Amino acid sequence: MLNRIVGKEIRNSLSSYKCSITRVLTTLELIVGKEMRHNLFSYKFSIITILTTILILVSIFIMYLDYCLARENYEILRSSTYAIPLTSEGISEATPVVIPPTPLSIFAKGLDENLCRSYERGFGGGVSVNSNRQSVNNLFKLFTVPDLLYVIKVILSLCAMLFSFDIVSGEKETGTLRQSLSNSLKRPILIIGKWIGGFTSFILPFFVAVLLGTAFVTLKPTVDMSPQNWAKLGLFLLSSVIYLSVFFSLGLLISCLTHQSSLSLVISLFVWTILVFVIPNLGNILARQLVRIPTVQQLDLRREQIQIRKGIEVNRPQTTMYERMEALERFNSENEMLGEDYRNRFNRLVTISKNITRISPAAAFTFQATDIMGTGMLEERKLKRAVRQYMHSEANSPAFSYQRSSFREVLGRGGLSNCLILILFNVLFFTGAYVAFLRYDAR
Amino acid sequence: MLKTIIAREFLNNILDLRFIVGLVLCVIITVACTIILSHDYGKELADYNIRVNLQDDFLSNYATRGRISGMVPHQKPPERFRPLIIGISGNENSKSFDDNPLPILFPSLDFLFIVTIIMSLLAILFSYDAITGERQRGTLRLVIANSISRTTILFGKLVGGAASLLIPFILSLLLGVLYINLNPNIQWDGLAWVELVLLTVASITFIMLFYLLGLMVSTFSRYSATSILSCLFLWVLLILVIPNVCPYISAQLRRVPSIRETERQSEEIGQAYDEVHQQRRKQVVNKFRSAYGGLFSKLESLGFGRILDDEIDDREKVGGLAAADPQFRTMVDAFRHELDQVSSEVRGAERQEVDKLWGDLNTKVAAQTKLAKNLACISPLANFVYVARDLTGTGLRSLQYFEKTKSEYRKLFWRYVSKKVEDARKNDPTFRRDTFLDLSDYSRFEFKEEALRGKLGEVLPYWGILVLFNVVFFVAAFAGFMRYDVR
Numbered sequence: 001m002l003n004r005i006v007g008k009e010i011r012n013s014l015s016s017y018k019c020s021i022t023r024v025l026t027t028l029e030l031i032v033g034k035e036m037r038h039n040l041f042s043y044k045f046s047i048i049t050i051l052t053t054i055l056i057l058v059s060i061f062i063m064y065l066d067y068c069l070a071r072e073n074y075e076i077l078r079s080s081t082y083a084i085p086l087t088s089e090g091i092s093e094a095t096p097v098v099i100p101p102t103p104l105s106i107f108a109k110g111l112d113e114n115l116c117r118s119y120e121r122g123f124g125g126g127v128s129v130n131s132n133r134q135s136v137n138n139l140f141k142l143f144t145v146p147d148l149l150y151v152i153k154v155i156l157s158l159c160a161m162l163f164s165f166d167i168v169s170g171e172k173e174t175g176t177l178r179q180s181l182s183n184s185l186k187r188p189i190l191i192i193g194k195w196i197g198g199f200t201s202f203i204l205p206f207f208v209a210v211l212l213g214t215a216f217v218t219l220k221p222t223v224d225m226s227p228q229n230w231a232k233l234g235l236f237l238l239s240s241v242i243y244l245s246v247f248f249s250l251g252l253l254i255s256c257l258t259h260q261s262s263l264s265l266v267i268s269l270f271v272w273t274i275l276v277f278v279i280p281n282l283g284n285i286l287a288r289q290l291v292r293i294p295t296v297q298q299l300d301l302r303r304e305q306i307q308i309r310k311g312i313e314v315n316r317p318q319t320t321m322y323e324r325m326e327a328l329e330r331f332n333s334e335n336e337m338l339g340e341d342y343r344n345r346f347n348r349l350v351t352i353s354k355n356i357t358r359i360s361p362a363a364a365f366t367f368q369a370t371d372i373m374g375t376g377m378l379e380e381r382k383l384k385r386a387v388r389q390y391m392h393s394e395a396n397s398p399a400f401s402y403q404r405s406s407f408r409e410v411l412g413r414g415g416l417s418n419c420l421i422l423i424l425f426n427v428l429f430f431t432g433a434y435v436a437f438l439r440y441d442a443r
Numbered sequence: 444m445l446k447t448i449i450a451r452e453f454l455n456n457i458l459d460l461r462f463i464v465g466l467v468l469c470v471i472i473t474v475a476c477t478i479i480l481s482h483d484y485g486k487e488l489a490d491y492n493i494r495v496n497l498q499d500d501f502l503s504n505y506a507t508r509g510r511i512s513g514m515v516p517h518q519k520p521p522e523r524f525r526p527l528i529i530g531i532s533g534n535e536n537s538k539s540f541d542d543n544p545l546p547i548l549f550p551s552l553d554f555l556f557i558v559t560i561i562m563s564l565l566a567i568l569f570s571y572d573a574i575t576g577e578r579q580r581g582t583l584r585l586v587i588a589n590s591i592s593r594t595t596i597l598f599g600k601l602v603g604g605a606a607s608l609l610i611p612f613i614l615s616l617l618l619g620v621l622y623i624n625l626n627p628n629i630q631w632d633g634l635a636w637v638e639l640v641l642l643t644v645a646s647i648t649f650i651m652l653f654y655l656l657g658l659m660v661s662t663f664s665r666y667s668a669t670s671i672l673s674c675l676f677l678w679v680l681l682i683l684v685i686p687n688v689c690p691y692i693s694a695q696l697r698r699v700p701s702i703r704e705t706e707r708q709s710e711e712i713g714q715a716y717d718e719v720h721q722q723r724r725k726q727v728v729n730k731f732r733s734a735y736g737g738l739f740s741k742l743e744s745l746g747f748g749r750i751l752d753d754e755i756d757d758r759e760k761v762g763g764l765a766a767a768d769p770q771f772r773t774m775v776d777a778f779r780h781e782l783d784q785v786s787s788e789v790r791g792a793e794r795q796e797v798d799k800l801w802g803d804l805n806t807k808v809a810a811q812t813k814l815a816k817n818l819a820c821i822s823p824l825a826n827f828v829y830v831a832r833d834l835t836g837t838g839l840r841s842l843q844y845f846e847k848t849k850s851e852y853r854k855l856f857w858r859y860v861s862k863k864v865e866d867a868r869k870n871d872p873t874f875r876r877d878t879f880l881d882l883s884d885y886s887r888f889e890f891k892e893e894a895l896r897g898k899l900g901e902v903l904p905y906w907g908i909l910v911l912f913n914v915v916f917f918v919a920a921f922a923g924f925m926r927y928d929v930r
Contacts, residue, residue: 043669047673051676055684062691062692062695065695066691066694072701073701076703077703080703110548111544111548114547128540129539129540142825142828142832142839143690155679155684158679162672162675261668265671266464266568269568270468277552280549281550281551281556282476282552284549285479285483285552289479289482289483294490294493295494296539296541296543297490297494297518297519298494299541300539301498302497305497305501305505308505308510312507312510342541343541346543349543349545353545357549366549377544377545380544
């Protein structure tokens, strides 16, 4: 008897839950559908879709050609030889240390050009670098690299904000918000539905364009994508979606805080400028002020002088073998200490600069993307350490071999911390938008 | 009437929220940027002084004939305009292993950035609804219904809007310059101030260009919403896309062989000429063999005239024989003479070809850079960057100029050192490569900025393009507004 009653009650409540869930889902579907239709037919949608599609395809194509150039350059550098200066058995020849460019640099070039320079044993145990790029076009220094990372970081983030800046304030102006809310529609459902609908209609064209570009590039025989690289590319795309959703939520938040769409546009554009350009670029210089670090020129000058002094002391006549050895030891340790000190300071600089700039989602995304793709600061540090170790070993040791960080390594070395920051921003902005919308005056 | 319209437009803009937001943003960013960069300049200057002193100390302690080549004291001082504009780094190939790669990921923020990104965006925001907004509110109709010509209205909007737009810019620039002026580390001479004024005028040209762009788009659209989207679309293309894509396009259109490849080719040329050389020598030897017969085989038996070696094995014996036999002597002299001629001919041709190869590479590089530069001229940003950088000595031109003055100084320094060495040799017969040289009275390297005339010659064409853009956009806006349907 009791069992039956309890069972019935449970069934009842379950079915009512089911009912309400289906009701919520249907409303949500309705709102998402409406939002998407609304977007699809707008001028904004067509212009942004055309812009992003063209940009993404052009960027991937150009960076593919650039990758081919880098590849050719690598082949030339690899087959060349250079003379090692000042070894004990006179001048001997060696091949420079050089690593191949990664096909992922098509999508996020990052520091790849820096990494793919050739490293040679320099004067007195130092390392000299040589880029000998095929293209010695000086104008590259004036402008930025137009890779997919740049397109997403700068242009698509702007587009995301353009999609969302008038979601609420625009509807208020046209008067439809009042009508929607006068029905039995709950505000949370409305805002969630708007977010889902708006973001989907924004992100779909992006995905189509990226897939097209990726298909084009990966079908080329020169691009050798390993399964590792596919996984990295997938993670990159996932984090770029998270990044774009941060800006979408931010636009929504601004839209919920303002009552005119022109005002929310102005604020959105300024916030975008600050987040994408000002904080990362200014934070970088700011970090330099906080760490006392000599310039590279000074470091190189000091090193050169140590080498010359070493040459003088060691070759001075009327010294015993023991004194010479001692002098050699002293200078070598002095040189070593100089490098060690510089590296410590430099690592501090990088850490501080990372922490300052991470207030901006754009910087967090840049670190995240370049680290995943193996063209970032993590890779740079790893490569430099490997090169240094190799250079310190004997001149006739086996050939230099280097593997870029694997997928697992990237994840293991805190590669996801930046992703977490992005998610945190997203949650923060969306919650802000949600709360602001609950209190929004729709009249 | 014009005055009324200007005053109204000005007042309207100033009371708008975007003016306040723009003003606050502009002032904060410019001042923060100037303070940080001035501090950075101070650090750079200190580092430069340390480097100069290091080299000075070193020269006064360790200068010897054999070691001097690595110690020529020419350090590059930080650019004068560093507190405003960060210069571009030097030659890519001479970069160091330990250099800092962070600026590659995040290009630095400076005055150029503030003008090109923030001010241009602000300019568009000021003008995108100048016409469409008034049409939508219905005020445009009322104004036109009075006896005012459309030209007056457009001019009024242009002048009033521009005046209100330039307030944030001028104000923040003044604050920044005030800070620079008060900073004891930074000493600007008259030329720098002239350059600053020119830079300001160029910036105003650039900002006005975007104001006119917004005005033009506004006269061609019906609604503010479409107008702002079209404006932003153009802005993204002109500022963020075209300048960055152009160098890559030109790198594909004009291929340049790599430096290593050229090195390899010049080595190949050298080998080819070695062979030619050898053959020519063989011919000479054969000629002499047939001409002199026995006498020449005597010479050959001494190891002389062997195909490749220039060295004579038995120089003394040959000398002895030549002294004994005048005929032998004439033969040896003629033989030597002919060999010398052959080798100078062959080596001359080789050098010519190698020089041509490198010259070719340089012209190709120059052609590629020029193509990229001209392609990028479609974008006002590129034009403005050339003007601003070359004017203030923070661009490619000043890098080249520095290299030139550096090599001139090198020559001067070497002349000085060789004179010192000669003197030392006279005074001290035991002078050797590692004897200490007293170089205390050498003339210090001082980098002087290039004269304004040369810079202006470089800059004016690009400035002209900027002005041309202004004119084109204004004419288009004018034409658009003349046929604008105000209903």
